[in-house]
Amino acid sequence: MKLLKNKKKVEKNTEIRFLQDSLLIDNAILVLGDLHIGYEEYITKSGIFPRMQFREIIEKLNSIFWDLSMEGRKIKKVIILGDLKHEFSQISDVEWSETLKFLDYLDEKIVKNKENKKISSVNANKSLKNERIILIKGNHDTILGSIAKKRDVKLVDYYKYKEICFMHGDKLQQKCFEKSKTLIFGHLHPAITLFDDYKKEKYKCFLKGKWKNKRVYVIPSFSPISMGYDLNSIENYQKDEFLIIKNKELLNFEVIIYNNKEQREYNFGKLRKLVY
Amino acid sequence: METIKKYPRAELRKASEIISILNPLVKEWFFSRFKDFSESQLYGVMSVHERKNILISAPTGNGKTLTSFLAILNYLVDIAMKKELENKVYCVYTSPLKALNNDIFVNLVRPLEEIYKIAEEKKIELQKIRVSLRTGDTETKEKVKMLKNPPHILVTTPESLAIVLTSKKFIEHFYGVEFIIIDEIHSLGNKRGVYQTISLERLEEISKISPMRIGLSATIAPLDEMANFLVGIERECFIAEVSASKKLDIEVLTGVRDLIDTDGNELHNSLYGLIDKLIQEHKTTIVFTNTRAATERVINHLKDMFPENYIENIGAHHSALSKEYRFEIEEKLRKGELKVVVTSTSLELGIDIGYIDLVILLGSPKSSARALQRIGRAGHKLHDTSKGRFIVVDRDDLVECSILNKECKERKIDKINIPKNCLDVLAQQIFGMAIQKVWDINEMKRVIKKSYCYGSLTNDDFMSVVSYLAGEYALEHRNIYAKIWYDSKTKQIGKRGKLARVIYLTNIGTIPEESFITIVIGQGERKDHKIGVVDESFLEKMKPGDVFVLGGKKYQFMYTKGMKAYVKAGIKRNPTIPSWFSEMLPLSFDSALEINRFRYLLNERFERKEPLEKIKEFIQEHCYVNAAVSNAIYNYFNEQYKYSKISHEKRLIVEYYKGEKNYIIFHSLYGRRVNDALSRGLGYLMGQKVGRDIELGISDNGFYFAGENLPIDEALKLLKPENINEILEEAILKTEILKRRFRHCAARSLMILRNYKGRSKSVGKQQMNSFFLLNAINKISRDFPILKEARREVLEDLMDIEKTKLVLKWIEDGKIRIEKVQTSLPSPFAMNLVLQGYSDLLKIEDKIEFMKRMHKEIVKEIKEKEK
Numbered sequence A: 001m002k003l004l005k006n007k008k009k010v011e012k013n014t015e016i017r018f019l020q021d022s023l024l025i026d027n028a029i030l031v032l033g034d035l036h037i038g039y040e041e042y043i044t045k046s047g048i049f050p051r052m053q054f055r056e057i058i059e060k061l062n063s064i065f066w067d068l069s070m071e072g073r074k075i076k077k078v079i080i081l082g083d084l085k086h087e088f089s090q091i092s093d094v095e096w097s098e099t100l101k102f103l104d105y106l107d108e109k110i111v112k113n114k115e116n117k118k119i120s121s122v123n124a125n126k127s128l129k130n131e132r133i134i135l136i137k138g139n140h141d142t143i144l145g146s147i148a149k150k151r152d153v154k155l156v157d158y159y160k161y162k163e164i165c166f167m168h169g170d171k172l173q174q175k176c177f178e179k180s181k182t183l184i185f186g187h188l189h190p191a192i193t194l195f196d197d198y199k200k201e202k203y204k205c206f207l208k209g210k211w212k213n214k215r216v217y218v219i220p221s222f223s224p225i226s227m228g229y230d231l232n233s234i235e236n237y238q239k240d241e242f243l244i245i246k247n248k249e250l251l252n253f254e255v256i257i258y259n260n261k262e263q264r265e266y267n268f269g270k271l272r273k274l275v276y
Numbered sequence B: 001m002e003t004i005k006k007y008p009r010a011e012l013r014k015a016s017e018i019i020s021i022l023n024p025l026v027k028e029w030f031f032s033r034f035k036d037f038s039e040s041q042l043y044g045v046m047s048v049h050e051r052k053n054i055l056i057s058a059p060t061g062n063g064k065t066l067t068s069f070l071a072i073l074n075y076l077v078d079i080a081m082k083k084e085l086e087n088k089v090y091c092v093y094t095s096p097l098k099a100l101n102n103d104i105f106v107n108l109v110r111p112l113e114e115i116y117k118i119a120e121e122k123k124i125e126l127q128k129i130r131v132s133l134r135t136g137d138t139e140t141k142e143k144v145k146m147l148k149n150p151p152h153i154l155v156t157t158p159e160s161l162a163i164v165l166t167s168k169k170f171i172e173h174f175y176g177v178e179f180i181i182i183d184e185i186h187s188l189g190n191k192r193g194v195y196q197t198i199s200l201e202r203l204e205e206i207s208k209i210s211p212m213r214i215g216l217s218a219t220i221a222p223l224d225e226m227a228n229f230l231v232g233i234e235r236e237c238f239i240a241e242v243s244a245s246k247k248l249d250i251e252v253l254t255g256v257r258d259l260i261d262t263d264g265n266e267l268h269n270s271l272y273g274l275i276d277k278l279i280q281e282h283k284t285t286i287v288f289t290n291t292r293a294a295t296e297r298v299i300n301h302l303k304d305m306f307p308e309n310y311i312e313n314i315g316a317h318h319s320a321l322s323k324e325y326r327f328e329i330e331e332k333l334r335k336g337e338l339k340v341v342v343t344s345t346s347l348e349l350g351i352d353i354g355y356i357d358l359v360i361l362l363g364s365p366k367s368s369a370r371a372l373q374r375i376g377r378a379g380h381k382l383h384d385t386s387k388g389r390f391i392v393v394d395r396d397d398l399v400e401c402s403i404l405n406k407e408c409k410e411r412k413i414d415k416i417n418i419p420k421n422c423l424d425v426l427a428q429q430i431f432g433m434a435i436q437k438v439w440d441i442n443e444m445k446r447v448i449k450k451s452y453c454y455g456s457l458t459n460d461d462f463m464s465v466v467s468y469l470a471g472e473y474a475l476e477h478r479n480i481y482a483k484i485w486y487d488s489k490t491k492q493i494g495k496r497g498k499l500a501r502v503i504y505l506t507n508i509g510t511i512p513e514e515s516f517i518t519i520v521i522g523q524g525e526r527k528d529h530k531i532g533v534v535d536e537s538f539l540e541k542m543k544p545g546d547v548f549v550l551g552g553k554k555y556q557f558m559y560t561k562g563m564k565a566y567v568k569a570g571i572k573r574n575p576t577i578p579s580w581f582s583e584m585l586p587l588s589f590d591s592a593l594e595i596n597r598f599r600y601l602l603n604e605r606f607e608r609k610e611p612l613e614k615i616k617e618f619i620q621e622h623c624y625v626n627a628a629v630s631n632a633i634y635n636y637f638n639e640q641y642k643y644s645k646i647s648h649e650k651r652l653i654v655e656y657y658k659g660e661k662n663y664i665i666f667h668s669l670y671g672r673r674v675n676d677a678l679s680r681g682l683g684y685l686m687g688q689k690v691g692r693d694i695e696l697g698i699s700d701n702g703f704y705f706a707g708e709n710l711p712i713d714e715a716l717k718l719l720k721p722e723n724i725n726e727i728l729e730e731a732i733l734k735t736e737i738l739k740r741r742f743r744h745c746a747a748r749s750l751m752i753l754r755n756y757k758g759r760s761k762s763v764g765k766q767q768m769n770s771f772f773l774l775n776a777i778n779k780i781s782r783d784f785p786i787l788k789e790a791r792r793e794v795l796e797d798l799m800d801i802e803k804t805k806l807v808l809k810w811i812e813d814g815k816i817r818i819e820k821v822q823t824s825l826p827s828p829f830a831m832n833l834v835l836q837g838y839s840d841l842l843k844i845e846d847k848i849e850f851m852k853r854m855h856k857e858i859v860k861e862i863k864e865k866e867k
Helices: A007-013 A039-044 A053-070 A093-120 A145-151 A174-179 A231-236 B015-021 B024-033 B039-049 B064-081 B101-121 B140-148 B158-164 B168-174 B191-206 B223-231 B264-281 B292-305 B323-334 B368-375 B395-409 B423-436 B441-448 B459-469 B500-507 B536-540 B589-607 B612-623 B627-643 B672-690 B712-718 B724-731 B736-748 B763-777 B785-798 B801-812 B828-835 B847-866
Strands: A016-019 A022-025 A029-032 A077-080 A133-136 A154-156 A158-161 A164-167 A182-185 A190-195 A200-204 A206-211 A214-218 A254-259 A264-270 B054-057 B091-094 B131-134 B153-156 B179-182 B212-217 B238-241 B247-254 B285-288 B314-317 B340-343 B358-362 B385-392 B484-487 B492-495 B516-521 B530-535 B547-550 B553-561 B564-568 B651-658 B662-666 B694-699 B702-707 B817-823 B840-842
Touching: A016 A254, A053 A093, A077 A093, A093 A133, A093 A145, A133 A158, A133 A164, A145 A154, A158 A174, A164 A174, A190 A231, A190 A254, A190 B847, A200 B847, A231 B553, A254 B847, A264 B847, B015 B039, B024 B064, B024 B101, B039 B054, B039 B064, B039 B212, B039 B238, B054 B064, B054 B223, B064 B101, B064 B179, B064 B212, B091 B158, B101 B131, B101 B153, B131 B140, B140 B168, B153 B158, B158 B191, B168 B191, B179 B191, B191 B423, B191 B441, B212 B223, B223 B238, B247 B395, B247 B627, B264 B285, B264 B292, B264 B358, B264 B385, B292 B314, B292 B340, B314 B323, B358 B368, B368 B385, B368 B395, B385 B395, B395 B589, B395 B612, B395 B627, B395 B828, B423 B441, B423 B459, B423 B484, B423 B492, B423 B500, B423 B736, B423 B785, B441 B459, B441 B492, B459 B484, B459 B785, B516 B536, B530 B536, B530 B547, B589 B612, B589 B627, B589 B672, B612 B627, B627 B828, B651 B828, B662 B672, B662 B828, B672 B694, B672 B702, B672 B712, B672 B724, B672 B785, B672 B801, B694 B828, B702 B828, B724 B785, B724 B801, B736 B785, B785 B801
Parallel strands: A029 A077, A077 A133, A133 A154, A164 A182, A182 A214, B054 B212, B054 B238, B091 B153, B091 B179, B131 B153, B179 B212, B247 B385, B285 B340, B285 B358, B314 B340, B358 B385, B516 B564, B651 B817
Antiparallel strands: A016 A022, A022 A029, A158 A164, A190 A200, A206 A214, A206 A254, A254 A264, B484 B492, B516 B530, B547 B553, B553 B564, B651 B662, B662 B702, B694 B702, B694 B840
């Protein structure tokens, strides 16, 4: 690949792919949202609950990395779209240790790729070591600074890659917004309930649509223990706007469910058609 | 099936014998209040005096409570006269009722006061005999007082007893407990009772004297099992079965001549007309309705139809009402200020409610024991007549009530079911024991296994609970949440963490907390108006567009938000969700068999072509019912006989009917607990075959399947008594009910704490909890003890897998023949079942398959629109 000549081409050449509950950009950047490490802790308080959240996050990531390696793809960068951890006010022991473990895990996965890259890649990566993992601040991440520092990862309000702007989604990052053509959000934890005459089942989903002349993607929570925020009744939730995009406007977004078994996505059309 | 240990029956003793042991003061007091000993006193007082364990079963109002206290008071007064009262607890009395004050006042405090008065008059000096009440409501100040000066008689609840057993200081006063009284033991055939059995063994372990046990029960069966439950595995016990001295005046009534040809409105009017007439003819009436929703409905209708009769003099009493409100109603009843109280089930227990002269059972009480218990609330005094009226609401109810009427008159009592080896309760108790002291694990196990409910506990199950509590399932972390430690070398076991006792105190208990969803109008002029509450699990079943009934009105579900569900009002469509499904009482297996027997006898007469009058006469005699009732039953059976076939104790009719869908209707009248197991087993096998979900409707009288392809013959061949357990464990895996029960078990076993560091969890958080649990259920190892317990609870307590095996065995042995019939309309016996609508969907189809199917449909829809 040569250096890209103009913006249009940039847009055309940016590939965005759905992958389990994450997005894969240009086959090299993995985007994860809303992990809420410590959520389990928060809910079960001091009950004797078999902890499984962290183990499952790692298992899920292992399977993503495995699938990619089978395709011969390497991850150069991981962008976390905010809410890496759950608690607002204090970091519990578990949160602290799991968050560090998680960052170490990612770093290891990326480092390996980088080593490989040294041999094969012509397009020498400019990114510094500390830009391999990008942590975007979420509303739950008020006190993430110390952890980020400890592991030397970048903690930012937003991140820009080519013409794409990554934000958590609770606040509009004006500068980044203006200069980009595509926006990628987390924060909403989108999920949809499908039902027929007899039963109903809930699925995590992606949202894809246009907003203020930009392409927008909203990605589901990566946490295995959060099933997500049911979008079916979003019309009735006018008072609670979660995202910077109004609920009403979200109705025109397309709902996409990714089926991991077949590794393909199912587009269910506009959310408007699926609401109650 | 296990055989039940047999216990000797107590003898009726002579009054003179009792008089001879009474302290003069007690004797004088007794005869100043009573003319004679009651039957239960003749049975029981000497037994207590001789320190022989005894279970006293007697109808309400037979002076049971005083029976148990008389010999104890006598003993204590003796000692008090000698001034030899020790500073210890002599007697522990527990009752499941929270409102104990009044009962204890009448049976204990007032007698003592009167005895002291007599002593004073006679200038006899008596040491003070202390009685203290300790419940969840007792103030800390009082509790501290008790530590210094222990009550000689401690009056408490199962939960508070468990708490004092962890108090190092308090149990010092338990070194010489001599008597344990368990009141209302008939209402403890549940996890609360299971819990208490271990507490009693712990108390026994602490006391250097082995205390004698007295169990007080309403009419119940089987008595030998109850005795075993009371005294545990090893001890002996006498059983006193006090015959009912109260006469019964019971009758079955229908509001109309014919329950089927009358239109809904007329039926409704005549029903309430009848209820009103009966209420007006009597001084005070209790109406039992079975469900909370019906309670509200009946009150509203009575007020609407007879506004002049019901103003301040009518009240509701059910478990969803606040404690204060219920106390107020009870108080008003005692004062005679109410004309009528409408209740679901909450007034069944022996709360003192003053004089009642009529009990109305609106709709079947589902078991003869329950019917007798309810009717016994009328005419509370010893030789009164208990007057009860069954008022039937439909034709199945008519048959059921008539048979229950027969059973009551013939005093056939159906058997209760005591859960065994409950692992969640065990977890709570092991935690409590570890707080009390460091145990040798074999000692701990030995104590637990003395309980009737844990006699057959396996070592594997016991150890799996221990390792669960020790945090060994916690996977990642350094056991920071473990509640106990266990050292496999020294075999010792103890509590972990400074907060252990606080956590125990604030999270103890076996009664599940339900979270309720508030139903709110979502649009129109009454927008945001609150209508009522439903159980959270009720909502889990609902899809947008579903119609349900609440408080007698129909609503259409729109959406939920937090703990609120928004609905549309003024709906005319029929309900798609059966009302209050989770709340319904199941028909007892014994009564169900009695109905099947009756069906057989009637069918015989139809086949012999006996004359109509003779058959009607037979019904009247068999069920002890009047001509109108007999006539209505005759018509119902005659229609079924003419149109199709009557299912009975020797044959099971399976009806094939094709409506909008294919229906297969099983006329299996075995009660909901058996039908639930049977239908889910068969349904699961069919579903596996066809790979699609199957619609299922279940009632006490049968069940049906609906779907396109129903390979029932294969399923019937496959399902056997030997494999039903295994099949059901698979079949219930994805059900709402397993999730719900798991949630309860998780709370009991402290997987999730309801209270932590003084903070009670908010409702929203609780809902998050439950959601979280539901998610967890599929990820946890299937051997995880608490999940195992949830499965056991569903199969054994909610369903009745033992009786289901029995029915399957009867089918296998040819005692029950399966006969198929084809109908073009549902037969009369199948009508109610089909009308009630589906109650569950057997989820077979994979979640992803469902998603793909829905996707196909949506794509098709879009394409059609584009054309």
